[in-house]
Amino acid sequence: FDVNNIINLFDVEKLATERMTPMAYEYVASGAADEFTLRWNRQALDTLRLNTRVLVDVSQIDTRVSLLGLDLAYPILIAPTAYHKTMHPEGELATARGAGAAEALYVVSSFTNTPLRDIASVATQPLWFQLYVSDDRERTKALVQEAEAQGCRALCVTVDTPVAGVRNRQQRVNFAMPEGITTPHMADAFALTKSLTWTDVDWLQSFAKIPVLLKGILNPDDAEIAVKAGVCGIVVSNHGGRNLDTVPATIEALPRIAERVNKRVPILMDGGIRRGTDVVKAIALGANAVLVGKPICFGLACGGADGVAKVLTILRTELELAMALTGKATLADIDESVIWR
Numbered sequence: 407f408d409v410n411n412i413i414n415l416f417d418v419e420k421l422a423t424e425r426m427t428p429m430a431y432e433y434v435a436s437g438a439a440d441e442f443t444l445r446w447n448r449q450a451l452d453t454l455r456l457n458t459r460v461l462v463d464v465s466q467i468d469t470r471v472s473l474l475g476l477d478l479a480y481p482i483l484i485a486p487t488a489y490h491k492t493m494h495p496e497g498e499l500a501t502a503r504g505a506g507a508a509e510a511l512y513v514v515s516s517f518t519n520t521p522l523r524d525i526a527s528v529a530t531q532p533l534w535f536q537l538y539v540s541d542d543r544e545r546t547k548a549l550v551q552e553a554e555a556q557g558c559r560a561l562c563v564t565v566d567t568p569v570a571g572v573r574n575r576q577q578r579v580n581f582a583m584p585e586g587i588t589t590p591h592m593a594d595a596f597a598l599t600k601s602l603t604w605t606d607v608d609w610l611q612s613f614a615k616i617p618v619l620l621k622g623i624l625n626p627d628d629a630e631i632a633v634k635a636g637v638c639g640i641v642v643s644n645h646g647g648r649n650l651d652t653v654p655a656t657i658e659a660l661p662r663i664a665e666r667v668n669k670r671v672p673i674l675m676d677g678g679i680r681r682g683t684d685v686v687k688a689i690a691l692g693a694n695a696v697l698v699g700k701p702i703c704f705g706l707a708c709g710g711a712d713g714v715a716k717v718l719t720i721l722r723t724e725l726e727l728a729m730a731l732t733g734k735a736t737l738a739d740i741d742e743s744v745i746w747r
Protein backbone atom coordinates (compact mmCIF):
# COMPACT_ATOMS: atom_id res chain seq x y z
CA PHE A 407 0.00 0.00 0.00
CA ASP A 408 1.35 3.39 -0.99
CA VAL A 409 0.55 5.82 1.81
CA ASN A 410 0.76 8.68 -0.70
CA ASN A 411 -2.72 7.59 -1.76
CA ILE A 412 -3.90 9.09 1.52
CA ILE A 413 -4.71 12.70 0.67
CA ASN A 414 -6.75 13.66 3.73
CA LEU A 415 -8.27 12.17 6.88
CA PHE A 416 -11.55 11.33 5.18
CA ASP A 417 -9.87 9.43 2.34
CA VAL A 418 -8.02 7.26 4.80
CA GLU A 419 -11.30 5.86 6.11
CA LYS A 420 -12.43 4.89 2.61
CA LEU A 421 -9.09 3.28 1.86
CA ALA A 422 -9.21 1.43 5.18
CA THR A 423 -12.61 -0.15 4.53
CA GLU A 424 -10.97 -2.27 1.82
CA ARG A 425 -8.17 -3.36 4.15
CA MET A 426 -9.97 -4.14 7.39
CA THR A 427 -12.19 -7.04 8.36
CA PRO A 428 -15.80 -5.87 8.56
CA MET A 429 -15.62 -6.59 12.29
CA ALA A 430 -12.58 -4.35 12.83
CA TYR A 431 -13.98 -1.60 10.61
CA GLU A 432 -17.32 -1.55 12.42
CA TYR A 433 -15.51 -1.53 15.76
CA VAL A 434 -13.52 1.57 14.82
CA ALA A 435 -16.06 3.54 12.80
CA SER A 436 -19.21 3.09 14.85
CA GLY A 437 -20.74 5.37 17.41
CA ALA A 438 -23.27 4.74 20.12
CA ALA A 439 -26.93 4.06 19.36
CA ASP A 440 -28.20 6.35 16.56
CA GLU A 441 -24.82 8.08 16.17
CA PHE A 442 -26.15 11.61 16.66
CA THR A 443 -23.15 12.63 18.76
CA LEU A 444 -20.77 10.97 16.32
CA ARG A 445 -22.16 13.16 13.55
CA TRP A 446 -22.49 16.28 15.71
CA ASN A 447 -18.77 16.16 16.55
CA ARG A 448 -18.13 16.74 12.85
CA GLN A 449 -21.07 18.98 12.04
CA ALA A 450 -20.37 21.39 14.87
CA LEU A 451 -16.80 21.85 13.66
CA ASP A 452 -17.95 22.31 10.06
CA THR A 453 -20.48 24.95 11.06
CA LEU A 454 -17.87 27.23 12.63
CA ARG A 455 -16.48 29.76 10.17
CA LEU A 456 -13.03 31.27 10.31
CA ASN A 457 -12.29 34.95 10.58
CA THR A 458 -9.01 35.75 8.84
CA ARG A 459 -6.45 38.51 9.14
CA VAL A 460 -4.25 39.47 6.21
CA LEU A 461 -0.88 41.15 5.83
CA VAL A 462 0.56 39.29 8.81
CA ASP A 463 4.08 37.93 8.50
CA VAL A 464 3.55 34.17 8.42
CA SER A 465 6.96 33.24 7.07
CA GLN A 466 7.75 31.44 10.35
CA ILE A 467 4.85 29.27 11.46
CA ASP A 468 5.48 27.93 14.95
CA THR A 469 3.25 25.05 16.08
CA ARG A 470 5.26 24.12 19.15
CA VAL A 471 3.45 23.69 22.44
CA SER A 472 4.57 22.85 25.93
CA LEU A 473 2.32 20.42 27.79
CA LEU A 474 2.91 19.10 31.32
CA GLY A 475 6.62 19.67 31.01
CA LEU A 476 6.92 18.20 27.51
CA ASP A 477 7.83 20.22 24.44
CA LEU A 478 5.71 18.99 21.54
CA ALA A 479 6.42 19.88 17.91
CA TYR A 480 2.71 20.44 17.27
CA PRO A 481 -0.50 20.20 19.31
CA ILE A 482 -1.88 16.93 17.94
CA LEU A 483 -1.72 13.72 19.99
CA ILE A 484 -2.66 10.13 19.24
CA ALA A 485 -5.84 9.42 21.24
CA PRO A 486 -5.96 6.16 23.19
CA THR A 487 -7.70 3.50 21.13
CA ALA A 488 -7.92 -0.18 21.95
CA TYR A 489 -7.05 -3.37 20.05
CA HIS A 490 -4.56 -2.24 17.40
CA LYS A 491 -3.75 -5.83 16.39
CA THR A 492 -7.27 -6.13 15.00
CA MET A 493 -6.32 -3.30 12.62
CA HIS A 494 -2.77 -4.29 11.64
CA PRO A 495 -0.64 -7.35 12.50
CA GLU A 496 2.07 -5.17 14.06
CA GLY A 497 -0.54 -3.48 16.25
CA GLU A 498 0.63 -0.93 18.79
CA LEU A 499 4.30 -1.33 17.78
CA ALA A 500 3.42 0.14 14.39
CA THR A 501 1.46 2.94 16.06
CA ALA A 502 4.42 3.80 18.28
CA ARG A 503 6.81 3.76 15.31
CA GLY A 504 4.45 5.98 13.33
CA ALA A 505 4.22 8.38 16.27
CA GLY A 506 8.01 8.45 16.41
CA ALA A 507 8.35 9.17 12.69
CA ALA A 508 5.81 12.00 12.94
CA GLU A 509 7.12 13.42 16.26
CA ALA A 510 3.79 12.88 18.01
CA LEU A 511 2.88 11.91 21.54
CA TYR A 512 1.04 8.57 21.73
CA VAL A 513 -1.49 7.87 24.51
CA VAL A 514 -1.47 4.08 24.90
CA SER A 515 -4.82 2.47 25.76
CA SER A 516 -5.25 0.17 28.77
CA PHE A 517 -6.67 -2.23 26.18
CA THR A 518 -3.47 -2.41 24.17
CA ASN A 519 -2.87 -5.76 22.45
CA THR A 520 0.88 -5.26 22.93
CA PRO A 521 2.60 -5.11 26.32
CA LEU A 522 3.54 -1.58 27.34
CA ARG A 523 7.15 -2.70 27.81
CA ASP A 524 7.41 -3.63 24.11
CA ILE A 525 5.76 -0.38 22.99
CA ALA A 526 8.16 1.60 25.20
CA SER A 527 11.12 -0.24 23.69
CA VAL A 528 10.34 1.07 20.17
CA ALA A 529 8.99 4.53 21.13
CA THR A 530 11.14 7.54 20.27
CA GLN A 531 8.55 10.11 21.34
CA PRO A 532 6.95 10.42 24.78
CA LEU A 533 4.15 8.06 25.75
CA TRP A 534 1.22 8.68 28.05
CA PHE A 535 -0.85 5.85 29.48
CA GLN A 536 -4.66 5.83 29.37
CA LEU A 537 -5.98 4.18 32.51
CA TYR A 538 -9.22 2.29 32.97
CA VAL A 539 -9.75 1.67 36.66
CA SER A 540 -10.88 -1.88 37.38
CA ASP A 541 -12.91 -3.29 40.25
CA ASP A 542 -9.69 -4.72 41.60
CA ARG A 543 -8.01 -1.49 42.74
CA GLU A 544 -4.77 -3.29 43.63
CA ARG A 545 -4.53 -4.44 40.03
CA THR A 546 -5.12 -0.87 38.90
CA LYS A 547 -2.36 0.36 41.21
CA ALA A 548 0.03 -2.22 39.77
CA LEU A 549 -0.88 -1.08 36.25
CA VAL A 550 -0.14 2.56 37.11
CA GLN A 551 3.21 1.48 38.52
CA GLU A 552 3.95 -0.50 35.36
CA ALA A 553 3.14 2.56 33.24
CA GLU A 554 5.54 4.61 35.37
CA ALA A 555 8.22 1.92 35.18
CA GLN A 556 7.93 1.91 31.40
CA GLY A 557 8.52 5.65 31.30
CA CYS A 558 5.03 6.93 30.53
CA ARG A 559 5.01 10.66 31.18
CA ALA A 560 1.38 11.10 32.27
CA LEU A 561 -1.68 9.13 33.23
CA CYS A 562 -4.87 9.84 31.36
CA VAL A 563 -7.69 8.44 33.48
CA THR A 564 -10.84 7.77 31.48
CA VAL A 565 -13.85 8.83 33.53
CA ASP A 566 -16.69 8.64 31.01
CA THR A 567 -17.08 4.89 30.81
CA PRO A 568 -18.65 3.31 33.91
CA VAL A 569 -20.35 1.12 31.31
CA ALA A 570 -19.81 0.83 27.57
CA GLY A 571 -22.39 2.56 25.41
CA VAL A 572 -25.05 0.97 23.21
CA ARG A 573 -23.00 -0.29 20.29
CA ASN A 574 -25.52 -1.65 17.82
CA ARG A 575 -23.13 -1.84 14.87
CA GLN A 576 -20.70 -3.88 16.93
CA GLN A 577 -23.55 -6.16 18.01
CA ARG A 578 -24.53 -6.75 14.38
CA VAL A 579 -21.06 -8.02 13.50
CA ASN A 580 -20.74 -9.93 16.80
CA PHE A 581 -17.58 -8.04 17.67
CA ALA A 582 -15.09 -10.26 19.47
CA MET A 583 -11.30 -10.40 19.80
CA PRO A 584 -9.89 -12.65 17.07
CA GLU A 585 -8.18 -15.88 18.15
CA GLY A 586 -4.69 -15.30 19.51
CA ILE A 587 -5.05 -11.59 20.20
CA THR A 588 -4.98 -10.63 23.87
CA THR A 589 -5.07 -7.56 26.11
CA PRO A 590 -2.03 -8.15 28.34
CA HIS A 591 -2.82 -5.40 30.85
CA MET A 592 -6.53 -6.12 31.24
CA ALA A 593 -8.18 -9.33 32.37
CA ASP A 594 -10.05 -11.14 29.62
CA ALA A 595 -13.54 -10.89 31.06
CA PHE A 596 -12.71 -7.44 32.30
CA ALA A 597 -15.57 -5.36 33.56
CA LEU A 598 -14.95 -1.61 33.79
CA THR A 599 -15.59 -0.53 37.33
CA LYS A 600 -18.92 1.19 37.84
CA SER A 601 -17.90 2.62 41.19
CA LEU A 602 -15.25 5.12 40.06
CA THR A 603 -15.66 8.41 41.97
CA TRP A 604 -13.68 11.50 43.01
CA THR A 605 -12.37 9.45 45.94
CA ASP A 606 -10.55 7.28 43.43
CA VAL A 607 -9.10 10.36 41.75
CA ASP A 608 -7.65 11.37 45.13
CA TRP A 609 -6.43 7.81 45.68
CA LEU A 610 -4.70 7.70 42.27
CA GLN A 611 -3.02 11.03 42.88
CA SER A 612 -1.85 9.87 46.31
CA PHE A 613 0.61 7.42 44.76
CA ALA A 614 1.00 8.40 41.08
CA LYS A 615 4.44 9.81 40.38
CA ILE A 616 3.39 11.23 37.02
CA PRO A 617 0.76 13.89 36.23
CA VAL A 618 -2.88 12.73 36.25
CA LEU A 619 -5.37 14.00 33.65
CA LEU A 620 -9.07 13.16 33.49
CA LYS A 621 -10.44 12.18 30.07
CA GLY A 622 -14.11 12.43 29.29
CA ILE A 623 -15.21 15.69 30.94
CA LEU A 624 -18.16 17.49 29.30
CA ASN A 625 -19.67 19.40 32.21
CA PRO A 626 -18.03 22.60 33.54
CA ASP A 627 -19.05 21.62 37.07
CA ASP A 628 -17.01 18.44 36.75
CA ALA A 629 -14.12 20.47 35.34
CA GLU A 630 -14.26 22.69 38.43
CA ILE A 631 -14.17 19.70 40.79
CA ALA A 632 -11.31 18.22 38.78
CA VAL A 633 -9.21 21.36 39.12
CA LYS A 634 -9.98 21.58 42.84
CA ALA A 635 -9.00 17.90 43.17
CA GLY A 636 -5.58 18.89 41.85
CA VAL A 637 -5.54 17.11 38.51
CA CYS A 638 -2.92 18.29 36.01
CA GLY A 639 -5.17 18.43 32.97
CA ILE A 640 -8.59 17.79 31.48
CA VAL A 641 -9.54 16.07 28.25
CA VAL A 642 -12.87 17.31 26.91
CA SER A 643 -14.20 14.22 25.18
CA ASN A 644 -17.40 12.32 24.46
CA HIS A 645 -15.39 9.21 23.65
CA GLY A 646 -15.73 9.88 19.94
CA GLY A 647 -19.52 9.57 20.16
CA ARG A 648 -19.18 5.95 21.31
CA ASN A 649 -20.70 6.09 24.78
CA LEU A 650 -23.80 8.20 25.43
CA ASP A 651 -25.60 9.25 22.30
CA THR A 652 -27.05 12.79 22.09
CA VAL A 653 -24.48 14.42 24.38
CA PRO A 654 -23.19 17.55 22.64
CA ALA A 655 -20.28 17.84 20.27
CA THR A 656 -17.03 18.38 22.11
CA ILE A 657 -16.35 21.65 20.28
CA GLU A 658 -19.62 22.92 21.83
CA ALA A 659 -18.68 21.81 25.34
CA LEU A 660 -15.12 23.12 25.06
CA PRO A 661 -15.68 26.91 25.45
CA ARG A 662 -17.83 26.43 28.57
CA ILE A 663 -15.18 24.29 30.16
CA ALA A 664 -12.37 26.63 29.12
CA GLU A 665 -14.22 29.53 30.69
CA ARG A 666 -14.62 27.70 33.99
CA VAL A 667 -11.09 26.29 34.08
CA ASN A 668 -9.72 29.74 33.26
CA LYS A 669 -6.23 28.45 32.37
CA ARG A 670 -5.67 26.82 35.76
CA VAL A 671 -4.79 23.52 34.02
CA PRO A 672 -4.24 22.62 30.35
CA ILE A 673 -7.26 21.47 28.38
CA LEU A 674 -7.16 18.86 25.64
CA MET A 675 -10.05 18.04 23.36
CA ASP A 676 -10.96 15.22 21.00
CA GLY A 677 -13.87 14.18 18.79
CA GLY A 678 -14.11 14.70 15.06
CA ILE A 679 -10.80 16.49 14.51
CA ARG A 680 -10.08 15.78 10.83
CA ARG A 681 -8.71 19.02 9.33
CA GLY A 682 -6.07 21.55 10.20
CA THR A 683 -8.86 24.11 10.45
CA ASP A 684 -10.50 21.92 13.14
CA VAL A 685 -7.32 22.16 15.20
CA VAL A 686 -7.33 25.97 14.83
CA LYS A 687 -10.97 26.08 15.97
CA ALA A 688 -10.30 23.91 19.02
CA ILE A 689 -7.35 26.06 20.05
CA ALA A 690 -9.37 29.22 19.48
CA LEU A 691 -12.06 27.92 21.82
CA GLY A 692 -9.70 27.02 24.63
CA ALA A 693 -7.83 23.79 23.89
CA ASN A 694 -4.06 23.61 24.38
CA ALA A 695 -3.92 20.54 22.15
CA VAL A 696 -6.16 17.98 20.47
CA LEU A 697 -6.20 14.22 20.07
CA VAL A 698 -7.17 12.14 17.06
CA GLY A 699 -8.68 8.66 17.32
CA LYS A 700 -10.35 7.00 14.35
CA PRO A 701 -8.11 8.37 11.56
CA ILE A 702 -5.05 6.93 13.33
CA CYS A 703 -6.75 3.51 13.40
CA PHE A 704 -7.52 3.80 9.69
CA GLY A 705 -3.99 4.93 8.87
CA LEU A 706 -2.67 1.99 10.86
CA ALA A 707 -4.93 -0.42 8.97
CA CYS A 708 -3.83 0.99 5.60
CA GLY A 709 -0.12 1.25 6.06
CA GLY A 710 1.07 0.32 9.56
CA ALA A 711 3.59 2.78 10.97
CA ASP A 712 3.80 4.66 7.67
CA GLY A 713 0.03 5.05 7.59
CA VAL A 714 -0.05 6.42 11.14
CA ALA A 715 2.76 8.85 10.35
CA LYS A 716 1.06 9.93 7.13
CA VAL A 717 -2.21 10.78 8.91
CA LEU A 718 -0.36 12.87 11.49
CA THR A 719 1.79 14.60 8.90
CA ILE A 720 -1.22 15.54 6.79
CA LEU A 721 -3.00 17.05 9.79
CA ARG A 722 0.15 18.84 10.93
CA THR A 723 0.70 20.32 7.46
CA GLU A 724 -2.96 21.37 7.22
CA LEU A 725 -2.63 23.09 10.62
CA GLU A 726 0.38 25.06 9.38
CA LEU A 727 -1.52 26.12 6.26
CA ALA A 728 -4.59 27.10 8.28
CA MET A 729 -2.44 29.20 10.60
CA ALA A 730 -0.79 30.99 7.70
CA LEU A 731 -4.11 31.62 5.99
CA THR A 732 -5.79 32.93 9.14
CA GLY A 733 -2.80 35.16 9.87
CA LYS A 734 -1.63 33.38 13.02
CA ALA A 735 2.07 32.64 13.17
CA THR A 736 2.03 30.96 16.59
CA LEU A 737 -0.50 28.95 18.60
CA ALA A 738 -0.55 31.76 21.18
CA ASP A 739 -1.87 34.07 18.46
CA ILE A 740 -4.94 31.88 17.95
CA ASP A 741 -7.75 33.26 20.08
CA GLU A 742 -11.55 33.57 19.94
CA SER A 743 -11.26 36.29 17.30
CA VAL A 744 -10.38 33.65 14.70
CA ILE A 745 -13.96 32.35 14.93
CA TRP A 746 -16.41 34.31 12.74
CA ARG A 747 -19.30 35.61 14.89
Ligand code: FNR
Pocket residue numbers: 433434435447485486487488515516517536564621643644645646647648676677678679697698699700701703
Ligand atom coordinates in the same frame (compact mmCIF):
# COMPACT_ATOMS: atom_id res chain seq x y z
C1 FNR B 1 -11.58 4.76 21.45
N1 FNR B 1 -11.53 5.61 22.56
C2 FNR B 1 -10.95 5.14 23.73
N2 FNR B 1 -10.79 5.96 24.80
C3 FNR B 1 -10.20 5.54 25.93
O1 FNR B 1 -10.08 6.32 26.88
N3 FNR B 1 -9.74 4.25 26.03
C4 FNR B 1 -9.86 3.36 25.01
O2 FNR B 1 -9.41 2.21 25.10
C5 FNR B 1 -10.51 3.80 23.82
N4 FNR B 1 -10.67 2.94 22.77
C6 FNR B 1 -11.16 3.42 21.57
C7 FNR B 1 -11.20 2.58 20.46
C8 FNR B 1 -11.59 3.07 19.23
C9 FNR B 1 -11.57 2.17 18.03
C10 FNR B 1 -12.01 4.42 19.10
C11 FNR B 1 -12.42 4.98 17.77
C12 FNR B 1 -12.01 5.25 20.19
C13 FNR B 1 -11.91 7.03 22.44
C14 FNR B 1 -10.75 7.87 21.92
O3 FNR B 1 -9.71 7.97 22.87
C15 FNR B 1 -11.16 9.30 21.56
O4 FNR B 1 -11.85 9.89 22.64
C16 FNR B 1 -12.04 9.41 20.31
O5 FNR B 1 -11.72 8.40 19.39
C17 FNR B 1 -11.83 10.79 19.66
O6 FNR B 1 -12.70 10.98 18.60
P1 FNR B 1 -12.30 10.74 17.05
O7 FNR B 1 -10.98 11.43 16.78
O8 FNR B 1 -12.23 9.27 16.85
O9 FNR B 1 -13.45 11.35 16.32
